[in-house]
Amino acid sequence: MAPPVSTFVVLGLLARRPGSGYDVAAFAEKTVRHFWPISRSQLYIELSRLEELGWATGTAVQQDRYPDKRDYETTPAGIAALREWLDESPHRQRQRTQDAVMLKTFLGSYMSPDRLADQLRDYREQAEKLRAELLAVVEHLDAKGPTGPHRFGRATARYGVLQSEATIAWTEEAQTLLDVERGHDAS
Amino acid sequence: MAPPVSTFVVLGLLARRPGSGYDVAAFAEKTVRHFWPISRSQLYIELSRLEELGWATGTAVQQDRYPDKRDYETTPAGIAALREWLDESPHRQRQRTQDAVMLKTFLGSYMSPDRLADQLRDYREQAEKLRAELLAVVEHLDAKGPTGPHRFGRATARYGVLQSEATIAWTEEAQTLLDVERGHDAS
DNA sequence: GATTTCATGTAAGACGTTACATGATTCA
DNA sequence: TGAATCATGTAACGTCTTACATGAAATC
Structure with a gap:
């Protein structure tokens, strides 16, 4: 079963800018929000999925002044999967508008x-x-x-x-x- | 719990043009498709919901040359509910785009x-x-x-x-x- | 002979939102 | 003192799509 588009949203954001879920959320707000909004909860779900798929790796980072966090970055397999999805023919790519x-x-x-x-x-x-x-x-x-x-x-x-x-x-x-x-x- | 917007989409379509699910689907294609697409299955689900809520009534119609059908029309309570929803302040009305x-x-x-x-x-x-x-x-x-x-x-x-x-x-x-x-x- | 029109629904399951839950640190 | 920043996740629930299921009549 192919992952939903939102998985590739997060994968793509991570490829462009590795970091914690918190970082990715901020990046998403600045970039993809107006054409593919993603909720914070969904974002964390997608990050877990990316790790399960071997498309990203997460590393626990201990911090003193701030809460501990988990930094993510894409794997070569992740980049390959991203490229494959991007090249897919657009026939099934829904464009959804609800207004x-x-x-x-x-x-x-x-x-x-x-x-x-x-x-x-x-x-x-x-x-x-x-x-x-x-x-x-x-x-x-x-x-x-x-x-x-x-x-x-x-x-x-x-x-x-x-x-x-x-x-x-x-x-x-x-x-x-x-x-x-x-x-x-x-x- | 307030019904989802799709309920009001169907309610509104029905108010403008009563008819069978099939008719409503055709009307939706011509009118709301580009800002609120609704799948055929969802449409039938919403029609049932409207009947349960007392916002529309369905009447079975027997036909000779074509399959039997069920014609719907809005009730006064339905129109009142529609007006109420329309007048609601827009603060929570999501505008979702996925592209x-x-x-x-x-x-x-x-x-x-x-x-x-x-x-x-x-x-x-x-x-x-x-x-x-x-x-x-x-x-x-x-x-x-x-x-x-x-x-x-x-x-x-x-x-x-x-x-x-x-x-x-x-x-x-x-x-x-x-x-x-x-x-x-x-x- | 093939396609479109008419006509309705169920079932499975993924998708995604909202609310809940926590809490230190920094800045105004 | 209050708000924003940093930081992550679960639980519950509704939403919605896709595939399945059927079949006669009309039109090209």
Whole structure:
């Protein structure tokens, strides 16, 4: 049975940056969060799985001032498995989106226009926040020069920027729609 | 315990268009698929749940030429529950995205540029296909005039169009990146 | 003759989230 | 004094997908 994609998320993060579960979690937040969020608990589960599979090794590290930890790094077998998965043909690679705000918009005729407007405002603010965060990431990575592995992180951050901008543009459109519905209600 | 969002997806679809599970599935494909895909099995599970909750009623219908079926429609209690959920503050409404192609891009330094290019081409083609489908939906709904519940379906379709366009634009950017990496490899 | 449409469900099992559980150290 | 950082994991539970199971009628 093939491991779930989340296993490869953690494997990939570990390949790029070895460290403790805590470290990987922080790295994930900065990098893959906007296209493959992973919960902390799931992360630790995946780390155990990677060790069982022989795709990573963990080493207990004693610390004085901080809690003891376990540092992980990928094995050659792990890197091989990663490469194999990456090269797999994309036919089964699901792209899943679940967006409750869109659902609410779709069912907007059952809502008061004001309530919908509130939710769309929040939605827009979230998108603006994400856009700002990712723009900062892009800028930071640009400072590292035009080549190397971080270029790929830049590309995925750019993806998030473009998606956010599309979302922001959409909220403008949707606002117009609400104005029409309101006008209709009032007439 | 509050039902999962998928329950409200089905409830909402049913409110907009009563019918058999088969009918709802077809409607879902045309409308919510790009922001809240639901599997056929899950759909039938949700329909049962709606009946248990008293949010919808099912009626067995005998047919001659086709298999017997069960038609569903929402109850007043169902509509009330739907409105209540829609008005809920959005603080806990997850927006989940999982995108394997982005993950592969992020880990592009472990792939051959050609393999990545293949996957990005597929990705772009999918986005173009989705965009075309949704543009057709928008056009179809525009023919129905400027007001009414279908306006909301138009809005969500427009969202998909804008997202697809952002994706397509991004693949252009990413292509440039690959060219750089290739050039770098060759140098 | 092959494919699509119509039509519904169960079973198995993986996936993944939330809450629970703990606790020293550092910084504001 | 309160919050954030560091650090890991379990338990319970619901969610959701995939595969299995069936079969007539209509269309190309």
